[in-house]
Amino acid sequence: MEASKPPNSNTPVAVKVNGGGNASGGRPTSSPIKAQRHGLPHRSLAPPHCRRQRGCCCCCCCLSLTLLIGLVFLAAIAAGVFYVFYRPKRPSFSVSSLRLATLNISDTDLLTSSLNLSVTVRNRNQNIVFLYEDLTVSASSDGVAIGEGTIQGFAQGFDTSTVLKATVSSTGRRLDPAEASRLRKMNLYPLEIDVYTEASIKIGGFKSRSISVRASCDGIEAAVTEANATAAATTTGSARCKVKLRFDIWKWTI
Numbered sequence: 001m002e003a004s005k006p007p008n009s010n011t012p013v014a015v016k017v018n019g020g021g022n023a024s025g026g027r028p029t030s031s032p033i034k035a036q037r038h039g040l041p042h043r044s045l046a047p048p049h050c051r052r053q054r055g056c057c058c059c060c061c062c063l064s065l066t067l068l069i070g071l072v073f074l075a076a077i078a079a080g081v082f083y084v085f086y087r088p089k090r091p092s093f094s095v096s097s098l099r100l101a102t103l104n105i106s107d108t109d110l111l112t113s114s115l116n117l118s119v120t121v122r123n124r125n126q127n128i129v130f131l132y133e134d135l136t137v138s139a140s141s142d143g144v145a146i147g148e149g150t151i152q153g154f155a156q157g158f159d160t161s162t163v164l165k166a167t168v169s170s171t172g173r174r175l176d177p178a179e180a181s182r183l184r185k186m187n188l189y190p191l192e193i194d195v196y197t198e199a200s201i202k203i204g205g206f207k208s209r210s211i212s213v214r215a216s217c218d219g220i221e222a223a224v225t226e227a228n229a230t231a232a233a234t235t236t237g238s239a240r241c242k243v244k245l246r247f248d249i250w251k252w253t254i
Contacts, residue, residue, distance in 0.1 A: 088201075089124040091156075093215035093241040095193055096120045096163060100222040103146065103189065109180040113146045115139050115168040115222075119195060122161040129202040130156045133210070136196045139168045141189045144179045146170055153197070168193075189224075193217040193241075217241040 095117055102114040119137070123130055135151040147168040156162055175183070183189075195215040201208040220239045 087125075088128060090243050090245055091130060091199075091213070092122045092124065093195055093217065093243055094120045094122075095217050095220060095239050095241065098191070098193075098220060098222055100189065100191075100224050102169075103141075103183070103224050105175065105180050105183055109175045109177060111146065111170050111173045111175050111180075111183075113139075113168075113170045115147055115191075117166055117168065117193065119151070119164045119166065119193075120161055121156065121164060123156045123159060126158055127203060129158065131200040131202055131207070132156065132213075133198045135164070135166075137166045137168055138194045138196075140192045140194075141186070142182055144175065144183060145173075187223060188221050191218075191220040191222055193220065212246040213243065214246070215241045215243045 096119065098115070098117040100113075100115050102112060104112045106112075117137075117139075121132075131153075132155070133153045135153065136148065137151060138148045139146050147170040149166045149168040151164045151166045154162065154164075194217070195213075197213050198210040199213050200210050217239055
């Protein structure tokens with residue numbers, strides 16, 4: 001009986017490969033790039049704690065936005081209640097008298113001016129007190145600044161009018177040649193008066209933060225009067241003043 005021959009080690013062995021698997025018979029693998037290329041879904045590479053942080057950020061943003069909307073809504077309700085109970089009115093300003101004592105331009109375009117005026121401030125509110133800081137008064141003619149002055153601050157009670165006197169002047173200010181030429185040609189000067197200050201509102205024991213108050217008055221014309229002339233010698237025409245209040249919160253202007 002012949003001994004069985006050992007199998008030839010050089011004889012190739014056929015290995016069946018299913019679906020492009022590897023030679024070891026394991027499940028075929030594919031890279032994320034190939035999966036994307038063939039339209040196959042793959043898991044996010046972001047760690048779980050990063051996804052949790054993004055979720056927390058979204059929750060915080062939503063909560064902050066909700067609180068902000070709530071605060072705006074409450075502020076609107078408070079403003080409405082305040083308006084219904086107090087009916088606030090802005091103060092009114094008017095130029096009650098004016099005298100242009102001096103307006104001289106030298107040959108070297110140096111300006112010397114002096115303007116005496118009275119400004120009437122009225123508080124039209126029944127329950128609101130205005131606490132004014134120092135007022136700055138400036139005057140210009142045809143766009144050329146001709147002087148500036150200051151009025152001391154004051155407190156104004158309910159439904160009262162206060163007359164403020166000021167001297168607006170300029171000494172030795174050099175003008176642009178074109179500005180000096182325009183002023184030299186005038187005998188009757190159109191004037192614009194600007195009053196700027198800051199004021200607080202007081203209601204009972206409550207005192208607000210300072211708000212900006214600006215009054216712009218135009219429609220005024222004046223000629224230079226003699227030294228002994230009175231304020232009645234000037235022409236104020238149809239003088240009118242516009243008052244604007246500016247709040248620092250969101251820079252509201254009314």
